[in-house]
Structures are given as C-alpha cells and as structure tokens.
Amino acid sequence: MIKLYNTATRTREDFIPNHPDIVKMYTCGPTVYHFAHIGNLRSYIMEDILEKSLRYHGYNVKRVMNITDVGHLASDADTGEDKMLKGAKRENKSVMEIAKFYTDAFFEDCRKLNIKRPDVVEPATNCIDDYIHIIETLIEKGYAYAAGGNIYFDVSKLKQYYIFNDFSEDDLEVGVREGVTEDSNKKNKNDFVLWFTKSKFEDQALKWDSPWGVGYPGWHIECSGISMKHLGEDLDIHCGGIDNAFPHHTNEIAQSEAYLGHKWCNYWMHVHHLNTNSGKMSKSKGEFLTVSLLEEKGYDPLVYRLFCLQSHYRKNLVFSWENLDNAVVTYNKLIAKIAALKPGEGEVDGAAFDELKAKFLEALGNDLNTALAVTAVYDVLKAKTNDTTKLAVLDDFDKVLGLDLIKKAEAKRKELAAAAPKTGEFTVICESGEPDAEVEAQIRARQDAKKAKNFAEADRIRDELKAKGVEIIDIAGGAKYKRL
Numbered sequence: 001m002i003k004l005y006n007t008a009t010r011t012r013e014d015f016i017p018n019h020p021d022i023v024k025m026y027t028c029g030p031t032v033y034h035f036a037h038i039g040n041l042r043s044y045i046m047e048d049i050l051e052k053s054l055r056y057h058g059y060n061v062k063r064v065m066n067i068t069d070v071g072h073l074a075s076d077a078d079t080g081e082d083k084m085l086k087g088a089k090r091e092n093k094s095v096m097e098i099a100k101f102y103t104d105a106f107f108e109d110c111r112k113l114n115i116k117r118p119d120v121v122e123p124a125t126n127c128i129d130d131y132i133h134i135i136e137t138l139i140e141k142g143y144a145y146a147a148g149g150n151i152y153f154d155v156s157k158l159k160q161y162y163i164f165n166d167f168s169e170d171d172l173e174v175g176v177r178e179g180v181t182e183d184s185n186k187k188n189k190n191d192f193v194l195w196f197t198k199s200k201f202e203d204q205a206l207k208w209d210s211p212w213g214v215g216y217p218g219w220h221i222e223c224s225g226i227s228m229k230h231l232g233e234d235l236d237i238h239c240g241g242i243d244n245a246f247p248h249h250t251n252e253i254a255q256s257e258a259y260l261g262h263k264w265c266n267y268w269m270h271v272h273h274l275n276t277n278s279g280k281m282s283k284s285k286g287e288f289l290t291v292s293l294l295e296e297k298g299y300d301p302l303v304y305r306l307f308c309l310q311s312h313y314r315k316n317l318v319f320s321w322e323n324l325d326n327a328v329v330t331y332n333k334l335i336a337k338i339a340a341l342k343p344g345e346g347e348v349d350g351a352a353f354d355e356l357k358a359k360f361l362e363a364l365g366n367d368l369n370t371a372l373a374v375t376a377v378y379d380v381l382k383a384k385t386n387d388t389t390k391l392a393v394l395d396d397f398d399k400v401l402g403l404d405l406i407k408k409a410e411a412k413r414k415e416l417a418a419a420a421p422k423t424g425e426f427t428v429i430c431e432s433g434e435p436d437a438e439v440e441a442q443i444r445a446r447q448d449a450k451k452a453k454n455f456a457e458a459d460r461i462r463d464e465l466k467a468k469g470v471e472i473i474d475i476a477g478g479a480k481y482k483r484l
C-alpha cells in the first residue's frame with residue numbers, strides 16, 4: 001500500500017485510485033519562454049519518481065502534462081506581460097519559435113536527468129476549443145461573468161475557494177512581491193481570467209476567435225481543459241511545485257469542479273522549493289542554474305538527481321556547490337562499490353531478491369521517502385547474498401531511481417580493466433621514435449618463439465632487428481624497443 005501526503009487534506013493517506021486498473025496522473029508542465037532552472041527541475045524529478053514508483057508498485061499509469069505556450073502572465077495572478085511574449089521580445093524571435101526552442105530544451109534537460117516523458121504532452125495552444133466549451137458552460141451555470149471584455153471566474157459562487165489553506169498566506173505574498181495592481185473588472189479579489197480579449201490585447205501574438213471576441217485563454221484553464229481531454233472527468237493525482245498550489249491549482253479546482261458538478265481530483269502532490277543560501281531559487285535572482293551550467297562545470301546531471309533523491313520532496317532543499325560536491329563523492333563511491341561486484345557470480349537468489357525489494361517498496365510507499373530508498377541501495381551492497389543477486393536487485397531499483405547504477409558501474413569496470421596490467425598479456429612499448437607496427441610484430445614473433453622454447457629463432461629475430469637499428473629491452477610483462 002502506498003501512502004501519499006495529500007496537500008488538499010494535509011494528511012498522509014492510503015493511495016486508492018478511482019479505477020483499479022489505471023492511475024490517472026496530471027503534471028503542470030513548463031512555461032516555455034526560458035530554460036528551466038534546476039529548482040523547477042527538482043519538481044519534475046520528484047514527479048518522475050512518483051510515476052515510476054507507482055509503476056514499480058504494479059499500477060498502470062497514464063500521465064499527462066501540458067506545455068504552457070500561451071496565457072501565462074508575468075504574475076500568476078493574471079497581471080503583467082505574457083511570459084511567452086517576453087521571451088520572444090528578448091530573443092527577437094516569434095512566440096512559436098520560442099515555444100519550440102524551449103520545449104526541446106526542456107525535454108533535453110529531462111533526458112539528461114533520466115526523467116521519463118509523460119504519456120501525453122499537450123501544448124496549451126492545441127486545445128482552444130476545449131477551453132471555450134468549459135468557459136461557455138461556466139457562464140451558463142453562473143460561475144463566470146464578462147467584464148471589460150474579459151471573462152472571469154466568480155469565486156464568490158463557491159462554497160469553498162481556498163483548498164490548500166496552509167498556503168493562503170501566499171495570496172498576500174503574490175500581491176506584495178509582484179506589486180499587483182488590482183484589476184477593476186474583478187468582482188472579488190481572487191476572481192481570475194478565463195478568457196482575455198481586452199487586457200494585453202494589442203501586442204498578444206497568438207489569438208483565437210471565441211463567442212466573446214478574439215482573444216486568448218487565461219493560464220489556469222489550460223490544465224483543466226487538457227486534463228479532462230485526455231483523462232476524463234476524474235483524476236487520481238495532480239502534481240506540481242508548491243508555488244502552483246495557490247493560485248494556480250486553487251483556480252484549477254474551482255473551475256473544474258464548478259464545470260463538472262462533482263469532485264475532480266483526489267490527491268494533490270506538491271514538491272517544495274529548491275533554495276539557495278539567499279532564499280528561493282528564481283530566474284531573476286543570482287546565478288541562473290541550468291542543467292547546461294552544471295555540465296559546463298563538469299557535473300554529471302545524474303549527480304543532481306541523486307542530490308534531490310537524498311532529501312524528502314516536502315522539505316525545502318538548499319542548493320550550494322559544496323552540497324553538490326558532496327553528492328558527487330557519494331555517487332562516485334556508490335558506482336565504485338557496484339563496479340566491484342562480480343557479474344555472473346552465481347544465480348539470482350529469489351528469496352534474497354524479494355526481501356531486499358520489499359524494503360525498497362516500503363521506502364517508496366512511505367510518502368516517497370527517496371532518502372530511505374537510496375539507503376536501501378547500500379543495504380543491497382551489504383547483504384549476505386551473491387553478486388549476481390545484488391546486481392539484479394540494483395538494476396531493478398534503478399527503474400525508479402534512474403541513476404544509471406548498472407550502466408555507470410559497467411563503464412567503471414571497463415575503465416579499471418583497461419588501466420590494470422593484464423596477466424599473461426605481452427606489452428610492447430616504443431621508447432623512442434615513431435611506433436612501427438612491423439617492428440612490433442617481429443618483437444611479438446620473438447616472444448612466441450621464446451615461449452615455444454625456440455631460442456635460436458628468438459635470437460635470429462633479435463639480430464635481424466639490431467641490423468635494422470632497433471634494440472629490444474626485455475621488461476616485466478613485455479618489451480621496449482628503441483632506435484639505435
């Protein structure tokens with residue numbers, strides 16, 4: 001049984017999907033106007049672990065993710081410039097070029113971090129008709145109104161608006177941080193835009209016809225629309241960064257449940273911040289930390305993945321180069337230990353395999369305790385079983401951990417084998433001048449002759465080489481040669 005902390009109820013709950021044969025999972029995707037920073041990617045790593053953990057526990061999972069390529073304004077509360085337009089202006093490109101470039105860059109980062117691509121990835125601009133249909137229904141049902149040319153969701157029509165009460169303080173914070181000027185069209189402070197026609201209209205690049213005039217969708221509606229399009233009217237798990245809880249997820253719930261007339265999503269999983277010593281990581285503050293930057297500095301992106309797995313997703317994680325260096329040491333030691341295991345030593349011991357796997361399942365099922373799951377890897381290394389079993393278990397764990405444990409250990413093993421002198425192998429070293437394949441072949445032929453105790457032939461070859469001006473010096477495990 002998997003236990004998962006549900007932000008909506010603020011408790012750890014037994015995870016029970018709506019349909020026994022499939023888990024429907026939705027992830028808020030990136031706004032593709034810039035590179036993702038590693039703080040954003042922490043969320044995607046942990047969501048990847050959640051999906052893989054569900055599969056590892058035997059569930060089928062259908063996971064959907066949106067790509068925000070329209071409608072997300074600089075503030076999550078519908079004010080400021082469209083982020084996509086901001087990116088396009090910055091780089092002197094079209095909005096669609098920006099979207100394509102940063103979508104590709106995002107999935108390239110994911111590939112390097114062993115983050116599986118969700119089953120369905122849907123750009124927001126693909127589903128305009130779906131949003132229009134939902135908005136029309138919301139107006140019909142009395143949950144939405146037109147004002148100043150825009151369509152707004154009326155939060156006063158709900159019995160309960162705040163779902164993630166712990167985060168209602170963020171409500172204030174948004175206003176303070178972004179210097180939000182109140183939109184005078186709104187009836188209530190938390191009303192949000194479903195469809196824009198007037199606001200920011202002049203320089204908006206992408207717009208569509210709608211019953212309310214030419215315009216574009218608000219940011220929040222895309223996740224409800226895309227989720228329902230691919231997963232239907234109910235959802236098991238919705239995940240995202242903790243920043244998304246308010247207002248984004250709060251608004252998603254408001255509009256989805258008002259539209260459907262019933263509960264929409266059962267479990268809300270939120271990944272907490274990656275902080276630097278100076279506070280929450282953001283694109284505008286301090287060094288812009290990307291996967292490419294980690295690589296430029298010589299870090300394997302999987303070290304960052306391990307760094308994330310070492311702490312719990314519901315705790316803020318502090319990033320520093322020193323902390324990442326510690327993860328490098330841990331990762332290298334781990335790979336070296338696995339490389340020291342001998343493949344093909346004995347057969348897989350089923351009972352030992354199951355016992356080790358049970359511990360790992362328990363750690364993951366305990367609200368995704370990835371730190372304990374990493375500890376389970378060390379338990380495998382210490383276990384009293386043969387190396388074949390250990391390697392099989394580690395390979396199995398890596399389906400979830402995604403640390404390339406076996407692949408990296410094999411590479412390490414090969415590297416060590418290449419560096420170590422091989423017993424019985426005869427090495428020929430050219431000490432001066434250009435290496436000469438013909439000379440080396442003769443030296444090897446002399447060695448073969450010596451092995452066959454044909455010393456006359458060995459001496460003949462040595463003399464022949466000497467006549468050519470090549471001197472042979474016998475050394476341990478081989479011979480050196482130099483030109484006289």
Ligand SMILES: [Zn+2]
Pocket residue numbers: 027028029223248252
């Ligand atoms: Zn979303």
